[in-house]
Amino acid sequence: MIALIALVSYLSQINSDKKRTISVLDETGYLIDIFESTDNTTYLKLTGLNLDDAKEIVKEKEDYGLLHIGNVTSLDDVGKNIKFYSEESPSLTIISGLERKVEKRLQEMKLQKDGVSLEQIDASKTSIDIAQESFDGEKSSKIDNIIKLAFGGIAGYLLFMFIIIYGNMIMRSVIEEKTSRIIEVIISSVKPIQLMMGKIIGTSLAGVTQFAIWVILGGVMLTIVSAIFGIDMAQVNTPQQEIVNQAMSAQGSDEVQAMAENIITAINNLPIGNLVVAFIFFFIGGYLLYSSLYAAIGAAVDNETDTQQFMLPILMPLILAVYVGVFTVIEDPHGTVSTVFSFIPLTSPVVMLMRIPFGVPLWQQGLSLLLLIGTFIFAVWFAAKIYRVGILMYGKKATYKELFKWLKY
Amino acid sequence: MNNLLVADSVSKNFGKFKALNQVSIGVPMGSIFGLLGPNGAGKTTLIRIINQITMPDEGHVYLDGQSLKPEHIKDIGYLPEERGLYKSMKVGEQALYLAQLKGMSKSEAKSRLKYWFEKLEIGDWWNKKIQELSKGQAQKIQFIVTVLHRPKLLIFDEPFSGFDPINANLIKDEILKLRDEGATVIFSTHRMESVEELCDHIALLHSSNKILDGKLNDIKRNFKTNTFEIGLQSSKSESVLSEIKNSFEVLPATFKNLNDDIKLNIKINESTSPNDLLSFLTSKAEVHHFVEVIPTANDIFIQTVQNN
Helix, strand or coil: CHHHHHHHHHHHHHHHHCCEEEEEEECCCCCHHHCCCCCCEEEEEECCCCHHHHHHHHHHHCCCEEEEECCCCCHHHHHHHEEEECCCCCCHHHHHHHHHHHHHHHHHHHHHHCCCCHHHHHHHCCCCCCCEECCCCCEECHHHHHHHHHHHHHHHHHHHHHHHHHHHHHHHHHHHHHHCCHHHHHCCCCCHHHHHHHHHHHHHHHHHHHHHHHHHHHHHHHHHHHHHHCCCHHHCCCHHHHHHHHHHHHHCHHHHHHHHHHHHHHHHHCCHHHHHHHHHHHHHHHHHHHHHHHHHHHHHCCCHHHHHHHHHHHHHHHHHHHHHHHHHHHHCCCCHHHHHHCCCCCCHHHHHHHHHHHCCCHHHHHHHHHHHHHHHHHHHHHHHHHHHHHCCCCCCCCCHHHHHHHHCC | CCEEEEEEEEEEEECCEEEEEEEEEEEECCCEEEEECCCCCCHHHHHHHHCCCCCCCEEEEEECCEECCHHHHHHEEEECCCCCCCCCCEHHHHHHHHHHHCCCCHHHHHHHHHHHHHHCCCHHHCCCEHHHCCHHHHHHHHHHHHHCCCCCEEEEECCCCCCCHHHHHHHHHHHHHHHHCCCEEEEECCCHHHHHHHCCEEEEEECCEEEEEEEHHHHHHHHCCCEEEEEEECCCHHHHHHHHHHHCEEEECCCCCCCCCEEEEEECCCCCCHHHHHHHHHHHCEEEEEEECCCCHHHHHHHHHHHC
């Protein structure tokens, strides 16, 4: 894993070292000086050529591309006469960057035509950062939301991944025991539900251990690796980074300072204790709920290919939960949709975890947890019934109708 | 005679399908009990009920006088017909694990395992993975795991399947030895020759009902038809044959013999003794073959099932 991350960073580092040359043929003459070469991009200014010659030259030189701005009488027509020629499709960031430069310049020129001077234009630029404060006097900022979303998102996503990976492990283990027939021997020594619960708990412990190892080892190794390869993670200079840097420098350095402070405040504002405790409980509840379903599926089929028909109903609520989390919770963390989905047991682990950074009343968390536990107990009961019959049943086609019969055995 | 295991009017349904219908059996202590029947008769279901894998819908099962309880699993060893082990686990590790599931301590299991491994001459398999063994070898491991915890009751379902004749013999001897050491054995199979060799008692199931049970010898006696295989040599075969036919009920011969001129099965009635028949025959010809037809377990099985 570490090697993979290091490799990716290393490769993007190499990529970013690639210099691009863009030739600019500006027939208007007044846009040419906005194109200043940077570390990554060199702008070649062409003069006195017509378009076709320019295209040939650029093509032969194998430059990145040619930006052509045709001669126009009015500023408004520039948009219709500007084109980028290249061998391959240019990157989005390059084109956006060029567009932004041209737009800015045209705007300035139009204002100047109306009599506004360059200094007045600069002075008119204001950036507003509305200070946020709760009724109790707690300060926050826009960054807050992003940080909250990030934490909630990470928690929700982790849970999602965990359920899928380890749920699958359980399912496969059940199928293996059926196929190798060892289940016949084991089942004379332990009750099916003991075996099922043991499997679920054991796998989850394995998963938690693995996760902890990753986190610890990952942090350690990442530091070592970046030192060895001389990759300064914070300073990867890609074209994207350039644009961000330019945007940030446009705001002035105290703005950046303020932003950093805001980030730190935002993190401090997070209900960390609540998050951690809730994460643990919802994690356990959600994982147990889903893994008992996975165990039941494993018991119902004879081989892995038959599991396909059951995969979708299991994944649907999870994917739905992630969607709801990402799209609705950001906008409206306490709105109807978000709240409802943070109570429905199949989606609640993920959605509730995403809501918690935004502050959820304890009674809501408690109620949701209770519902989750209740559902999980029911799911285990239900899965145990299917498991008990399914592990010794071979050859029966696993349809929902068949499974329903098993509940009554 | 004390019964170690008693099943009393046990019934089991799976949905609409009746797997067992009021089946009662009594397995005497220290006996080898044959549980027989055609495919689908209900044998495996009954065995699973005894192992507490499934619960009966009606009836009770008693082990050593007590109603079946979860603690009894350590008193039972079960070798299922469809059997297998974890493929990528090592032999020694796995055997220890399964023994511990049955309530043995790790140290005890280890020493018992070593004993059995030496006995069956598979000592160097301890660290091999199951998938590295051949089928017969894996079956040996499975047998050991079944008997390791010295249970009172052993249940073998088709124990010989997968074994070559030599190993099958080995297992058969082990089963007999276990019985001699005090275990009670329930033995389910289609191989009637092994039933002849091993079983004291049998019970025959058919379509969820018990249609026959009792001591094997008693049953055989009941199925006897007082028929004798006769092989004679005579120069006057024709006349001897017609004389015999006049005095006794003659049936076609069902045995193979090399030299005899006359080969018959003769059925005598209640009042005639075998000696009467023998003296009659010796007065007519040279008797080379005179054997009572004792029904085999195979014959009994087929006959009983067909009659039901």
